[in-house]
Amino acid sequence: MEDKDSCNGVCEGCPSQEGCSGAPKPSRKGIKRIVAVGSGKGGVGKSSVSALLAVGLAKRGFSVGVMDADITGPSIPKLFGVDSRPSGNGEGKIIPPKTDRLGISIMSMNLLLDDPKAPVVWRGPLIGGVVQQFWNDVDWNGLDWLVVDLPPGTADAPLTVMQTVALDGMVIVSTPQELSALIVGKQARLAEMMNVPIMGMVENMSHVVCPHCGEELRVFGESHSDQIExxxxxxxxxxxxxxxxxxxxxxxxxxxDYDNLSLLNELVDGIV
Incomplete structure (x- = not known):
C-alpha cells in the first residue's frame, strides 16, 4: 500500500496506484448500490449467503445482479441453476444471463468454461484480470443492487475487487467458532485498509432447530458474535x-425458491 505521507495526490502515472487504498474508484456504471460478501476463510457458506442476500433483495422488487468473483471456486451458477453462456451486445460488452424466476443477472467463471467441472489453475495476475473484466466488460445495465461474491481470504482477488469496484460496503460471513471470530478480524482490517465500510456480519450455521421440539442446538458451540461486535x-x-x-x-x-421471508428480511434490512 502507498504510504499516505509520501503521496502527492496525483494518481495518474503513479507506480503504486494499483496497490493504493486511496486511489480513485472507477465509475459506478449506473449501479445504485454495490455490496461485497466476504470471509477470511473458506467453508463458512459465503456463496450461500450471497445468493440468499440477492434473493432477498430481488423479492423486495429490486433489480439485482451477482458477480461471482471467486474465480477458482465458483458456486453461484450452481446455486441459481444457471448454465447459459453470457452473450454479447455487439458493442464489445458482455450480457450476463438471468435467472428464470427473479431475473437476477449472473456472471461467473463457470459460465465461460467448456467443462464447468474443470479446475481453473491460474496464478494471481490472471485471476485479477478476469475480476477486472467482470467489472469493466460486463453490461450490468443500471442495476439497483450488485452483490459481489468474494473469494475467501485476503489475497489477490479480494484486493482486486476492492481496488476495482466502487463498493458501498461489505458483509462479512462467519460461523460460531472462536477460530472464525479471529479470522473475521483479518477481514475487517483489510476492509478498513481499503476504505470499504463494513455493513455487518452474518453468522452462518449458527444452530440447528430440533424438528420435534423447536429447541436451538448449538452444534458448533456458542456464538462469538458479541465478542466480534x-x-x-x-x-x-x-x-x-x-x-x-x-x-x-x-x-x-x-x-x-427459498421463502423464509423472516430470514431474508433480516439480511436485507441490515443493508438497505
Missing part, C-alpha cells in the same frame, strides 16, 4: 441456521 464494532445482521432446506434448494439450483 465488542472488538471490531461489527453488528450481526442475521443468524442463519444449518438448514436442510437451504442445502437442498442450492443443490438443485433452486435457491430462488
Amino acid at each position: 465488542s472488538n471490531f464494532g461489527i453488528s450481526t445482521l442475521a443468524r442463519i441456521p444449518i438448514s436442510s432446506e437451504i442445502a437442498s434448494l442450492g443443490d438443485r439450483g433452486l435457491i430462488e
